[in-house]
Amino acid sequence: xxxxDKTKGYIIEKTASIFNTKGYAGTSLNDLTEVTGLTKxxxxxxxxxxxxxxxxxxxxxxxxxNQLFTSEKAKEESCRGKLxxxxxxxxxxxxxxxxxxxxxxxxxxxxxxxxxxxxxxLAKKALLNWKNDFVGILNAGIQAGEFSSDxxxxxxxxxxxxxxxxxIMINKLTDNNNxxxxxxxxxxxxxxxx
Amino acid sequence: xxxxDKTKGYIIEKTASIFNTKGYAGTSLNDLTEVTGLTKxxxxxxxxxxxxxxxxxxxxxxxxxNQLFTSEKAKEESCRGKLxxxxxxxxxxxxxxxxxxxxxxxxxxxxxxxxxxxxxxLAKKALLNWKNDFVGILNAGIQAGEFSSDxxxxxxxxxxxxxxxxxIMINKLTDNNNxxxxxxxxxxxxxxxx
Amino acid sequence: xxxxDKTKGYIIEKTASIFNTKGYAGTSLNDLTEVTGLTKxxxxxxxxxxxxxxxxxxxxxxxxxNQLFTSEKAKEESCRGKLxxxxxxxxxxxxxxxxxxxxxxxxxxxxxxxxxxxxxxLAKKALLNWKNDFVGILNAGIQAGEFSSDxxxxxxxxxxxxxxxxxIMINKLTDNNNxxxxxxxxxxxxxxxx
Amino acid sequence: xxxxDKTKGYIIEKTASIFNTKGYAGTSLNDLTEVTGLTKxxxxxxxxxxxxxxxxxxxxxxxxxNQLFTSEKAKEESCRGKLxxxxxxxxxxxxxxxxxxxxxxxxxxxxxxxxxxxxxxLAKKALLNWKNDFVGILNAGIQAGEFSSDxxxxxxxxxxxxxxxxxIMINKLTDNNNxxxxxxxxxxxxxxxx
DNA sequence: TATGAATGAGTCTTCATTCAT
DNA sequence: CATGAATGAAGACTCATTCAT
Numbered sequence: 009x010x011x012x013d014k015t016k017g018y019i020i021e022k023t024a025s026i027f028n029t030k031g032y033a034g035t036s037l038n039d040l041t042e043v044t045g046l047t048k049x050x051x052x053x054x055x056x057x058x059x060x061x062x063x064x065x066x067x068x069x070x071x072x073x074n075q076l077f078t079s080e081k082a083k084e085e086s087c088r089g090k091l092x093x094x095x096x097x098x099x100x101x102x103x104x105x106x107x108x109x110x111x112x113x114x115x116x117x118x119x120x121x122x123x124x125x126x127x128x129x130l131a132k133k134a135l136l137n138w139k140n141d142f143v144g145i146l147n148a149g150i151q152a153g154e155f156s157s158d159x160x161x162x163x164x165x166x167x168x169x170x171x172x173x174x175x176i177m178i179n180k181l182t183d184n185n186n187x188x189x190x191x192x193x194x195x196x197x198x199x200x201x202x
Numbered sequence: 203x204x205x206x207d208k209t210k211g212y213i214i215e216k217t218a219s220i221f222n223t224k225g226y227a228g229t230s231l232n233d234l235t236e237v238t239g240l241t242k243x244x245x246x247x248x249x250x251x252x253x254x255x256x257x258x259x260x261x262x263x264x265x266x267x268n269q270l271f272t273s274e275k276a277k278e279e280s281c282r283g284k285l286x287x288x289x290x291x292x293x294x295x296x297x298x299x300x301x302x303x304x305x306x307x308x309x310x311x312x313x314x315x316x317x318x319x320x321x322x323x324l325a326k327k328a329l330l331n332w333k334n335d336f337v338g339i340l341n342a343g344i345q346a347g348e349f350s351s352d353x354x355x356x357x358x359x360x361x362x363x364x365x366x367x368x369x370i371m372i373n374k375l376t377d378n379n380n381x382x383x384x385x386x387x388x389x390x391x392x393x394x395x396x
Numbered sequence: 397x398x399x400x401d402k403t404k405g406y407i408i409e410k411t412a413s414i415f416n417t418k419g420y421a422g423t424s425l426n427d428l429t430e431v432t433g434l435t436k437x438x439x440x441x442x443x444x445x446x447x448x449x450x451x452x453x454x455x456x457x458x459x460x461x462n463q464l465f466t467s468e469k470a471k472e473e474s475c476r477g478k479l480x481x482x483x484x485x486x487x488x489x490x491x492x493x494x495x496x497x498x499x500x501x502x503x504x505x506x507x508x509x510x511x512x513x514x515x516x517x518l519a520k521k522a523l524l525n526w527k528n529d530f531v532g533i534l535n536a537g538i539q540a541g542e543f544s545s546d547x548x549x550x551x552x553x554x555x556x557x558x559x560x561x562x563x564i565m566i567n568k569l570t571d572n573n574n575x576x577x578x579x580x581x582x583x584x585x586x587x588x589x590x
Numbered sequence: 591x592x593x594x595d596k597t598k599g600y601i602i603e604k605t606a607s608i609f610n611t612k613g614y615a616g617t618s619l620n621d622l623t624e625v626t627g628l629t630k631x632x633x634x635x636x637x638x639x640x641x642x643x644x645x646x647x648x649x650x651x652x653x654x655x656n657q658l659f660t661s662e663k664a665k666e667e668s669c670r671g672k673l674x675x676x677x678x679x680x681x682x683x684x685x686x687x688x689x690x691x692x693x694x695x696x697x698x699x700x701x702x703x704x705x706x707x708x709x710x711x712l713a714k715k716a717l718l719n720w721k722n723d724f725v726g727i728l729n730a731g732i733q734a735g736e737f738s739s740d741x742x743x744x745x746x747x748x749x750x751x752x753x754x755x756x757x758i759m760i761n762k763l764t765d766n767n768n769x770x771x772x773x774x775x776x777x778x779x780x781x782x783x784x
Numbered sequence: 785t786a787t788g789a790a791t792g793a794g795t796c797t798t799c800a801t802t803c804a805t
Numbered sequence: 806c807a808t809g810a811a812t813g814a815a816g817a818c819t820c821a822t823t824c825a826t
Contacts, residue, residue, distance in 0.1 A: 122303070247789060551773075554760065
């Protein structure tokens with residue numbers, strides 16, 4: 009790894025949480041220099057512009073979140089278990105295991121849908137990938153005989169996703185862990201009844 | 203109504219959709235003058251500052267959304283019918299009947315939770331009011347014998363809310379009406395099975 | 397007195413102390429409306445512009461100060477007594493009997509000498525009048541045999557004035573009454589030795 | 591000396607006289623960019639804000655004045671001579687050797703006493719330092735046998751100061767050198783009679 | 785005469801970006 | 806590759822002034 013790559017990685021790591029907390033418009037280059045301890049020139053030496061950093065930061069946050077889910081899912085053998093993992097992660101820690109600032113897809117979706125097409129596209133792809141991941145698990149479950157074969161996998165997948173994202177939003181807004189726990193209980197019931 | 207009140211109302215009406223689309227940080231005073239055709243001085247003559255406009259714009263958007271729900275609910279007699287209304291509104295028009303920019307609670311929640319305490323508080327209250335509205339409908343349904351008396355009304359209410367907000371977010375992000383329709387189908391099933 | 401004259405007088409009275417405290421550039425029209433309880437339109441109905449108010453306010457402050465000196469001087473019969481009056485006034489109350497904000501001549505001189513020719517001219521005239529008043533007292537004293545006839549009245553008059561203005565400035569700046577008392581003691585000695 | 595330090599110094603040098611003539615409130619950032627030929631961004635890159643420039647400009651003007659006095663005093667051997675220096679400086683050039691705009695202590699005292707606490711404090715300290723300098727000279731003179739030992743050094747020091755500041759104010763206001771000459775003649779007499 | 789809403793040039797300040805070193 | 810000084814457009818906000826009512 010070249011020095012440039014190392015610095016680039018360092019900048020992304022350090023700035024990812026700010027973008028995920030303050031949003032793209034709310035994050036200034038001064039924020040970036042403060043949190044990295046680097047100069048503006050250094051950031052512009054490694055990235056084309058603020059957009060470029062934001063995009064990489066989004067990817068980093070997404071990867072962080074995906075790694076969390078992937079590693080937890082790996083511990084489960086059954087497909088239902090893999091689905092239930094999400095309720096456990098979000099319920100136990102009330103979302104605190106997510107990247108700082110919460111779900112990057114949710115954050116980016118809401119801020120950037122009308123203002124930042126590149127980020128919007130990334131978030132959209134991430135969301136659809138997530139949905140497809142659920143579809144994959146459901147199909148595997150059908151194959152394995154865990155689930156009945158006449159499921160509407162698309163509908164179930166997108167419903168789970170909506171519940172999760174809605175729960176994360178409500179949890180951040182209300183600062184009350186009970187809400188996310190109740191929703192996750194509903195999700196658990198939903199998954200168990202599939 | 204004084205001229206000041208009229209201008210104030212005019213400014214709020216005109217700017218509400220910008221704040222709901224671009225967010226607080228993403229909306230500039232130039233945006234506000236452009237969309238209203240007024241000068242900065244005029245805006246500052248009617249509002250204390252940008253914050254003040256944003257707060258009123260949020261209230262306006264919220265009221266717009268609440269009026270939509272309230273008027274549709276009034277057409278339904280049964281409590282279940284009142285709950286199902288949301289699936290119809292969001293499904294039929296794919297959210298296009300919402301204020302321009304989407305659900306102001308969702309938008310404000312995501313942008314302002316870490317940056318704008320006043321707006322966050324307003325969004326939080328609006329969300330809890332909405333939840334309590336659901337709880338009220340559920341209790342009325344229990345009273346009327348529509349629903350079984352051993353429901354966890356809090357859980358059901360917050361779950362419906364999470365599904366709705368999640369659906370709105372997904373709909374805006376993916377520009378694909380199928381997703382919200384599927385989620386609303388799940389919500390319909392959920393409500394009908396109560 | 398017409399209503400216009402009454403309102404004009406009211407505005408001057410109320411605003412004089414702000415101009416004398418914050419200075420011309422530091423006083424805004426909002427300050428003027430706040431302290432008078434009137435509207436901007438009302439102020440512009442009675443004065444041509446901010447300058448006009450400032451000029452009248454200066455004259456008012458000046459008159460206030462002159463009245464204080466004149467009435468005190470009237471109580472003294474001897475010319476030396478009339479001169480000593482100033483030391484008493486400034487020493488006893490440490491300047492608190494002056495118009496709010498201090499000596500308007502001093503304030504206007506320092507702020508407006510390079511920026512506001514009209515006010516500067518007014519302050520200059522007031523200062524020279526004051527000096528001439530001293531000269532007059534000194535001449536009367538010579539006539540009355542109180543003072544020797546070979547006094548340099550111009551020099552004495554302007555020296556007294558410099559001591560007084562210097563004392564007022566030092567008093568305001570240091571918030572320490574001892575300084576003005578010591579200077580007034582020196583002035584008393586100076587006058588008594590004439 | 592870094593480039594930043596050089597630019598900072600350049601800005602201070604160039605802007606000091608504006609602040610000393612127009613005052614803090616009367617000096618705008620446009621004034622500062624015009625006189626320096628720099629951009630606003632450049633000024634804000636070197637100073638925290640306008641306040642910061644004003645404070646440094648005051649210090650610079652003060653230093654300029656103090657250097658003038660110090661270098662002239664150094665040429666005198668006797669303590670009386672050191673005191674008389676001030677009459678010479680102010681009398682000969684009628685104040686034209688002072689920083690452009692006049693005595694920064696006087697200017698700042700009058701403008702900032704009610705509006706700018708930081709500048710007021712700086713001016714206050716400068717004035718007391720000056721007074722203490724006079725006290726020091728007087729004590730040295732007593733030690734050296736030049737002056738009688740029963741002097742009220744505080745009173746003499748503050749009286750000299752008041753005369754000087756009063757003279758500077760009168761000179762600027764009246765544009766008539768005779769006045770300052772007469773006052774300085776009185777000061778000379780006063781010092782010689784100590 | 786008094787009101788108060790509107791103006792637009794002005795205020796101070798921060799922004800993302802560039803470039804010589 | 807990194808620095809840090811400079812840019813100038815844009816940011817939010819205040820100003821003195823005007824004018825229809």
